[in-house]
Amino acid sequence: MDKxxxxxxxxxxxxxxxxxxxxxxxxxxxxxxLYMSTLKTLHSVNLGSExxxxxxxxxxxxx
Amino acid sequence: MATPEKPLYYLSIHEAQQLIKxxxxxxxxxxxxxxxxxxxxxxQLHAFINLMAEGAMAAARNAEAEIAKxxxxxxxxxxxxxxxxxxxVEGAQARVRQFTKGVGDATPVRKLKDAxxxxxxxLHMSSMPGPExxxxxxxxxxxxxxxxxxxxxxxxxxxxxxxxxxxxxTAGSIRNPSAFCGIAGLKATYGRVSRxxxxxxxxxxxxxxxMARMVEDLAHMxxxxxxxxxxxxxxxSQPTTDYxxxxxxxxxxxxxxxxxxxxxxxxxxxDPIVLKRVEEATAQLKALGARVEEVKIPTLNLxxxxxxxxxxxxxxxxxxxxxxxxxKSGAAQRRARIYLGLLTNSADYIQxxxxxxxxxxxxxxxxxxxxxxxxPNQSGPAPRVEEVGPIDTLFKHVVPxxxxxxxxTGLPTLSVPCGFSDSNLPIALQIVGKPFDEVTVLRAGYTYxxxxxxxxxxxxx
Numbered sequence: 001m002d003k004x005x006x007x008x009x010x011x012x013x014x015x016x017x018x019x020x021x022x023x024x025x026x027x028x029x030x031x032x033x034l035y036m037s038t039l040k041t042l043h044s045v046n047l048g049s050e051x052x053x054x055x056x057x058x059x060x061x062x063x
Numbered sequence: 064m065a066t067p068e069k070p071l072y073y074l075s076i077h078e079a080q081q082l083i084k085x086x087x088x089x090x091x092x093x094x095x096x097x098x099x100x101x102x103x104x105x106x107q108l109h110a111f112i113n114l115m116a117e118g119a120m121a122a123a124r125n126a127e128a129e130i131a132k133x134x135x136x137x138x139x140x141x142x143x144x145x146x147x148x149x150x151x152v153e154g155a156q157a158r159v160r161q162f163t164k165g166v167g168d169a170t171p172v173r174k175l176k177d178a179x180x181x182x183x184x185x186l187h188m189s190s191m192p193g194p195e196x197x198x199x200x201x202x203x204x205x206x207x208x209x210x211x212x213x214x215x216x217x218x219x220x221x222x223x224x225x226x227x228x229x230x231x232x233t234a235g236s237i238r239n240p241s242a243f244c245g246i247a248g249l250k251a252t253y254g255r256v257s258r259x260x261x262x263x264x265x266x267x268x269x270x271x272x273x274m275a276r277m278v279e280d281l282a283h284m285x286x287x288x289x290x291x292x293x294x295x296x297x298x299x300s301q302p303t304t305d306y307x308x309x310x311x312x313x314x315x316x317x318x319x320x321x322x323x324x325x326x327x328x329x330x331x332x333x334d335p336i337v338l339k340r341v342e343e344a345t346a347q348l349k350a351l352g353a354r355v356e357e358v359k360i361p362t363l364n365l366x367x368x369x370x371x372x373x374x375x376x377x378x379x380x381x382x383x384x385x386x387x388x389x390x391k392s393g394a395a396q397r398r399a400r401i402y403l404g405l406l407t408n409s410a411d412y413i414q415x416x417x418x419x420x421x422x423x424x425x426x427x428x429x430x431x432x433x434x435x436x437x438x439p440n441q442s443g444p445a446p447r448v449e450e451v452g453p454i455d456t457l458f459k460h461v462v463p464x465x466x467x468x469x470x471x472t473g474l475p476t477l478s479v480p481c482g483f484s485d486s487n488l489p490i491a492l493q494i495v496g497k498p499f500d501e502v503t504v505l506r507a508g509y510t511y512x513x514x515x516x517x518x519x520x521x522x523x524x
Contacts, residue, residue, distance in 0.1 A: 005406070012405045016383070021390050021398060028399050031457050035375075035403050038368045038461045039411050042418065045365055050424075052416045 001029035005036055071096035072223040073521060076280035077307075079226060080138035083130065090130070090141025094123035094181050097143045101183070101224045104524055107205055108222045109197040110215035112148060113155050113185040119143065122181040129179070138283045138307065140179030145225040146172055147213045148188045149262050150271065155185055157262035161192045161393070162385035169260020170292045171229055171271050178287035183225055186215025189236075189456070190394035198448065201243060202522035203488055207445040210243035211456065212236040216274050217244035221522060227275040227284050233264045234370055234456075235466025237272050238493060241478040243445035245489030245517070247508065248274040249281045252499045253473030254299030256285075257292035265377035266297070268370065268470040276518055278479060278509040282306035285501060301499045310506040315352030317507060320433040321345060323357040328364050328463050334443035340490040341439045344481035344511065348437060351510055358429050358436070362421045363468050369422075370467030371460040372407055372415035379404025395453040403457075419471050426472055434503050436495040439465050440478050444488035465493060475501045479508040480517045489517075 006025060009032070013020060025032075071093055074082070082088035098116050105111055126141035149157050152172055156165025168176065176182060187199050189211035199214040201207040202222040209217040213230030217240030220228050230237040232250040241248030250270045258269055273284035289303040330338060349355045378400045382389055389397050429436075442464060460467060469476040474495050481492040492511070496504035512518060 009402060009406055016386065016405070018386055018390060020402070024390075024398055024402070027395070028402060028454065031399060031454055031461075032402060032406065034458065035371070035461050036406065039372065039407070042365060042368050042372060042411065042414050045362070045418070047414075047417045047421055050417045050421050052413060052420060 001025060002033060002036070005032060070223070072100040074226065075277040076138065076142050076226045076275055076283050077277060079142060080140070080283065083141045084135055086130065090123040090126040090181060091120070093141065094119055094143050097183065097225060104222050105224060107200060107524065108202060108218045108224070109199045110186050110219040110222065110224055111145070111184050112158070112187050112191070112196060112215065115155070115182060115184040119181050119183045126179050126181060136179040137286070139175060139287050141181060142226050143181045143183050144175055144227045144229070145183045145186050145216070145219050146229045147216045147231055148185050148191065149231045150229055151260040151262070152182065152185060158191060159188065160262045162388050166260045170257035170294060171288050172260065174287050175284070180287070186219055186228060188212045189214055190396040192393055200448070201445050201488070202524045203245060203445070204486070205524070206447050207488060208243065208448055208451055210240035210445060213240045213274065217241060217246065220244065220246045220274050220276060222524060227273055227280055230272060230274045231261060232270045232272060232470065233268045233374055234460050234470055237270070237274060238440055238466055238476065238478040238491070241274055242441040242491035243489065245480045246274055246276050247278045247281055247480070247512070248272065248478045249285065249501070249505070250469065250476045251285060251289065251501050252299070252475045254297050254301070255475070255499065255501065256288045257295040257298045259292055259294035263381045265374040266381065267377060268374055270470065278477070278505055278512050279307060279310060282310050282505050299499070304502060306501060306505060309502045310509040312506060313352060314348065314507055314510045317353040317435070317503070318433045319345070319348055319353045319355045319507070320358035320429060320436045321355060322360050322363060322436060322438055324359050325363045325463070326438055329439070329442070329465060332442050332462065332464070333439060336484050337439050337441055337443060337490055340482040341437070341492055344492040345437050347515060348507065348511060351514055353507070358433065360422070360425045360429055362418060362425055364463050365418045366422050366468035366471050367463045368461055369415040369418035370471040372411050373419070373471070374460070375400050375403040376407045376412045379407070396457065399454050399457055422468065423472050426474065430497045434496070435507055438493050438495070440491040440493035441465065444484040444486065444490060469495055474498060475504050477504045477508045479512055481515070482517060483520070
């Protein structure tokens with residue numbers, strides 16, 4: 001797995017007090033790398049002023 | 064009534080309900096026939112993880128007594144059904160919850176019970192925790208998978224082990240097994256069917272819905288399932304209708320869009336036989352009177368990855384308190400979702416939500432001129448069991464494919480069988496509609512199914 005991705009994953013696991021199951025980082029390296037590359041694709045599009053999908057609607061009584 | 068060609072357990076819900084209503088078929092007789100069928104074939108298909116035969120017979124006897132007294136509750140009264148493990152059932156909470164508490168009967172289960180349906184038990188799903196259970200097998204060929212994650216729901220319906228089942232769909236989990244198993248499945252509009260009592264995978268993408276052999280059976284089930292539920296904050300109060308009586312109108316003049324650019328984007332990863340069968344089905348819709356045209360939905364190519372980003376991030380959030388246990392003893396797919404969710408930052412999640420917003424806007428514009436979309440529902444026929452690894456599904460969820468975009472946008476989406484591969488494995492068409500317009504989606508699927516009669520073929524098992 002890409003060293004930077006691996007270091008990042010280990011850091012966020014540690015931040016949460018978690019540890020990867022032994023062997024998982026090797027087993028899942030392909031999907032993790034593919035996922036990280038598609039995240040870049042997700043950010044490659046210019047969405048202009050598009051806002052968040054979910055919209056806050058304050059009409060509690062009508063829930 | 065049952066014939067050697069069509070035994071009781073292969074009656075459609077529509078056929079059975081008419082016979083039960085007319086007192087020509089007893090719910091007890093029907094339930095016993097289905098339980099005998101389970102006894103005969105589930106050793107090969109492995110759909111059930113918790114068979115509740117005693118409770119089912121008691122419910123069937125109760126239904127029979129009520130109907131005998133003239134208290135027929137409606138088309139689901141006395142109909143045997145089964146439930147994907149992910150939904151809680153009183154006394155049998157979702158095993159997939161693993162470290163959290165269930166709620167008794169999930170609302171969809173309660174609603175079917177209230178309609179008089181007979182609960183047979185709980186069904187296998189992908190990435191079940193605990194000791195490994197046998198993987199469900201495809202009734203059309205037991206060397207092949209059923210598709211997931213509503214694995215047992217697909218196998219049970221196709222194998223004649225229930226007349227209808229409940230599934231759950233976060234990235235295709237109703238539509239994929241429906242396609243692979245040659246049955247119909249409906250992911251209704253987000254909010255149409257309550258999620259209360261459903262062990263969450265991703266709050267904003269999870270949809271509960273019916274699976275059955277016939278489209279009209281889905282309509283009967285949806286009649287019982289649809290409607291607002293105060294226990295589910297995302298449940299919609301949009302009005303419902305009588306779906307079963309609204310689908311018989313023909314489709315002359317129905318405006319059907321084919322998202323050609325998107326299909327072309329997915330085509331390199333799609334078996335040509337799927338594209339061929341879907342082309343044939345679209346031509347058939349045209350022959351039935353629909354007006355078919357090609358449409359462009361530019362941001363759809365990012366919808367699958369946006370769906371995956373939201374899925375894994377919400378999965379991580381939903382399972383944060385039990386993540387240590389999942390990483391220690393959970394199934395590979397669940398562990399992988401935790402890692403991917405952890406690697407997703409807030410900018411990624413927000414960008415995915417913005418893509419969601421853009422997709423919804425583009426689809427809303429397309430639906431100004433169209434009534435529904437038609438496109439493939441799978442990348443190929445069901446693969447052989449040994450061809451599929453424990454996390455292969457995750458690879459499909461991060462490249463453009465046919466399911467995720469409609470979880471992302473919450474649109475009602477039907478899977479309806481549209482033929483077979485050369486090796487006799489089912490292939491399905493996907494029909495997508497406007498928000499809360501389940502009627503149009505079901506009507507198009509019903510008309511197509513009645514014209515083509517693929518349902519007359521049944522698995523040899």
